[in-house]
Amino acid sequence: MDDHSGADFSVKPTLVGEKVILRPFLLDEDAETIRTFLRDPEVGRLTGSDSGPSDPEPWDDKAExxxxxxxxxxxEQPDRLDLAVVDRATGACVGEAVLNRWNSANRNCNFRILLAPSGQNRGLGTEALRLIVGYGFEQLGLHRISLGVFAFNPRARxxxxxxxxxxxGVLRDSLSYGGEWVDEVVMSILASEWQRHRGHPELI
Incomplete structure (x- = not known):
């Protein structure tokens, strides 16, 4: 197999699907959506970035x-890929899809995705996931892509x-949220698996 340890994350592609387009961020166009999901308590809960239920902090100059x-x-980042998720039906940014924590020696990355309420429950996230994961394997030469999902988020799992x-496997009591401990499930996909099903394991 070719050595792809020098994968070029400095290239920021535009990936086109049936429902979504993944593209580099355009801050002036995307800022409103970014503010929305950064202040959304449910987004904070599901991503583990909040420690418990609370009212959103006021959006001030420091936050902006x-x-x-x-x-x-x-x-501009040379070691990660952050793309805006755009809903093709409206042309609006509805979230982000990210490959980060790149380990060049082992050709692996972490994956995460975040969608504002306007992008949820319509299959946009699954398609965005397939697009960026496919790019990671087919263009960046990754061997393994992993993620973590909290036990209270079965829909994402x-x-x-x-x-x-x-x-x-399970990272037990990985998150403290609202006074309770929450497990985190570790998941991954390998290049050989992607090669077989291209993100559609039900077809094999």
Whole structure:
């Protein structure tokens, strides 16, 4: 097999599906959606970025500067891929899909996805997942892509399984949320598995 350890994450592609387009962030166009999902309590719960139920913090100049500093530099990163998820039906950004924590020696990455409420429950996330994971294997030469999903998010786990991710184990009590401990399920997909089913394991 060819050595793809030098995968080029500096290239930020546009990936086109039937329902979504993944593209580099356009901050002026995408800022409103970014603000929405960063302040959404349910997004915070499912991603583990909040420690418990609470009212959203006021969006002030500091929050705006932090958001613009982060998302305004995503297209320059040489070791990760952050793409906006765009709903083709409306042309609006509805979230993000990310390959990060790249380990060049072992050709593996972490995957995460985040959708605002306007992008949920319509299959957009599953298609976005297949697009960026396919790019990771077919263009970046990755060997393994992994993720973590909290036990209170069975809908996301089903979406990952539909795209071919396999549960590997459980990180017990990985998250403290609202005074309770929550397990995290570790899942992954390998290049050889992707080659067989291209994100549609039900077809084999």
């Amino acid at each position: 500067q932090s958001m613009r500093g982060w998302y305004g530099t995503r297209n 089903r979406s990952y399984e539909k795209a071919g991710f396999v549960a590997e």
